[in-house]
Amino acid sequence: MKFYKVITYGCQMNVHESEKLAGMLEELGYKSTDDDKKANIIVFNTCCVRENAEQRALGNIGALKPLKKRRKDLIIAVGGCMMQQNGKAAMLKDRYPFVDVIFGTHNLSMFKEYVEKRLQTGKSLIKIVDDDGKIIENVPKARTSYPNAWVNIMYGCNNFCTYCIVPYVRGREKSREPEEILKEVESLVKQGYKEITLLGQNVDSYGKTLKTPCDFADLIEKIAKIDGKFRIRFMSNHPKDINEKLIRVMMSSDKICKSIHLPIQAGSDRILDLMNRRYTQEKYLEEVKMIRSFYPDFAITTDIMIGFPTETEEDFLETLKVVNEIRYDGAFTFVYSKRSGTKAAEMDGQVPEEVKKDRIIRLVDRQNEINREKSLKYVNEVVEVLCEDYDSKKGIYQGRDDRGRMIYFTSEKDLIGEFVNVKITKTGGITLHGEII
Ligand code: SAH
Ligand code: SF4
Ligand code: F3S
Numbered sequence: 001m002k003f004y005k006v007i008t009y010g011c012q013m014n015v016h017e018s019e020k021l022a023g024m025l026e027e028l029g030y031k032s033t034d035d036d037k038k039a040n041i042i043v044f045n046t047c048c049v050r051e052n053a054e055q056r057a058l059g060n061i062g063a064l065k066p067l068k069k070r071r072k073d074l075i076i077a078v079g080g081c082m083m084q085q086n087g088k089a090a091m092l093k094d095r096y097p098f099v100d101v102i103f104g105t106h107n108l109s110m111f112k113e114y115v116e117k118r119l120q121t122g123k124s125l126i127k128i129v130d131d132d133g134k135i136i137e138n139v140p141k142a143r144t145s146y147p148n149a150w151v152n153i154m155y156g157c158n159n160f161c162t163y164c165i166v167p168y169v170r171g172r173e174k175s176r177e178p179e180e181i182l183k184e185v186e187s188l189v190k191q192g193y194k195e196i197t198l199l200g201q202n203v204d205s206y207g208k209t210l211k212t213p214c215d216f217a218d219l220i221e222k223i224a225k226i227d228g229k230f231r232i233r234f235m236s237n238h239p240k241d242i243n244e245k246l247i248r249v250m251m252s253s254d255k256i257c258k259s260i261h262l263p264i265q266a267g268s269d270r271i272l273d274l275m276n277r278r279y280t281q282e283k284y285l286e287e288v289k290m291i292r293s294f295y296p297d298f299a300i301t302t303d304i305m306i307g308f309p310t311e312t313e314e315d316f317l318e319t320l321k322v323v324n325e326i327r328y329d330g331a332f333t334f335v336y337s338k339r340s341g342t343k344a345a346e347m348d349g350q351v352p353e354e355v356k357k358d359r360i361i362r363l364v365d366r367q368n369e370i371n372r373e374k375s376l377k378y379v380n381e382v383v384e385v386l387c388e389d390y391d392s393k394k395g396i397y398q399g400r401d402d403r404g405r406m407i408y409f410t411s412e413k414d415l416i417g418e419f420v421n422v423k424i425t426k427t428g429g430i431t432l433h434g435e436i437i
Helices: 012-027 051-062 065-070 088-095 108-121 166-170 178-191 216-224 244-252 269-274 281-294 313-326 353-378
Strands: 002-008 030-032 041-046 075-080 101-103 125-127 148-152 195-199 231-235 259-261 299-306 330-335 382-391 396-400 406-409 419-428 431-436
Touching: 002 012, 012 030, 012 041, 012 075, 012 108, 012 148, 012 195, 041 051, 051 075, 051 088, 075 108, 088 101, 088 125, 101 108, 108 125, 148 178, 178 195, 178 216, 195 216, 216 231, 216 244, 244 281, 269 313, 281 299, 281 313, 299 313, 299 353, 313 353, 330 353, 353 419, 353 431, 382 406, 406 419
Parallel strands: 002 030, 002 041, 041 075, 075 101, 101 125, 148 195, 195 231, 259 299, 299 330, 406 431
Antiparallel strands: 382 396, 382 419, 396 406, 419 431
């Protein structure tokens, strides 16, 4: 028996790409393991969106040196966004000569061949291509997130937000043909998946590269017509592109979750402009108003970054103001990290570390407070929950409602992958606990 382990850094897109790497390895006869010592091949699927993601991957790759020394037959492969950056693959090989296979994001679907080649020749190989080429369909996938299944609807990004490395390592935006997406979702629903999460860096610009027009609202309308009981989620939307047509379609089907991830990044118009986000605070607030005019309880979550170059206390207070006004259902908060090759890395006025630290603490505290206040209001609500997981240590099930709220509950029988009605009975600060009714 041969075993593999895939270690993933970064976003959901990468989580799904790791499922493809695992799928290719399973075609080669490998089975999954969590144990480094048992693995015959260990793959790192890296991220470079922030400095700490890179540092963590480098640290963990380096830590394998003694194991590799003892077991010469162990194959170590490193791929993903970090390797796609200029010069990074060569840097890695220089620092860690024991790495066997290095590949980037544009040639992920070639991974199986690279492993076969390594096995045949016994020689290490570095394969990075600049061309982001065509979309490759039908890459095998070993899915790991049942009852959810990730589905790519597009690849790459054309937005070039000035802080962001993604467009440089993922190439230009390309949409999958709607027929391919529909075929995949139909097959997943038939296989018993209960939640489909559509992935794209900016789902609102879906369809721009297609010959036959089909925008994102058209696409989800078609997906919602597929027979069966399942939920549709997606991420991320972009405030510069989101529109009323999308919200109308979202309201038209119970399958489409009433939850939207709309990253604001910053509240100050001056900072938004420097970030090249192409919307203002006013436009963003109007969009939230439009969404809530359809359904006041629409869940809205976001990404917020503090410490972008030149950000002043006044700018930061604009961000806090928006957070207070919108009262998000959840926020991922980040400290700006300088990425070489991006426009923002060249800007004057980098914000000192201690100022960043102070601002992120104030932001996180405020959002936590909002989460707690909101949680208290949910007590006694009855919601439909899709049961996702079981914590065997605590003996507790968990699942989310259509607005994305995680709820914990107990049950005698195995409920993973089932829809159950749960009454929220208490909160533990931010967490929600309930009873099946
Ligand atoms: N395409 C998505 C986001 C992808 S990256 C979108 O536009 O919303 C996920 C999040 O990482 C971003 O929303 C941003 O908040 C954060 N991020 C990106 N680059 C960063 C950087 N250089 N430093 C800190 N956070 C960053
Ligand atoms: Fe990065 Fe902006 Fe593209 Fe999102 S939209 S991936 S933040 S460049
Ligand atoms: Fe995702 Fe990180 Fe790449 S956030 S797109 S894995 S740089």
